Amino acid sequence: MLATFQMVQDRLNDTPHLLRLGRLFSETVLVEIDGQEIYLSFEQGHLAEVTPGPSRKTPWRFALRTDAAALAEFWLARPQPGFHDIFGLVKIGRGRIDGDILCLVKNLRFFKEVMALPRAMQGRVA
DSSP, rough: OHHHHHHHHHHTOOOOOHHHHHHTTTOOEEETTTEEEEEEEEEEEEEEEEEEEESSSOOOOOOEEEEEEHHHHHTTTOTTTTTSSSHHHHHHHSEEEEEEEEHHTTHHHHHHHHHHHHHHTTTOOO
16 A cells, blocks of 8 residues: 555656645654554655554654455445545545544545545546
């Protein structure tokens, strides 16, 4: 999963509309997959650093916790209902969001589109 987020880092820098959406977002987000922690450090919309955890010293603003199978389904070009959105994962019991929800909601479109970038990396669906 770490390699996927490193590819997201490269892809995000080539996506101008996302950089514009996230230009005011400078936070660290925790993504936990099957207990494996990955810290995504954003600076003005750029994914500045992808750091594997665990780390008690790395502060994060909010966290998305899920399992690898759910995230793999989420990243399909056409995911099943419930796997199409981070809140869908929470609703079906396959994900959890912790921390500063207000920060997430203020930057919701940006974060949701960043999390969905691996869908585009799999190729386009007609």
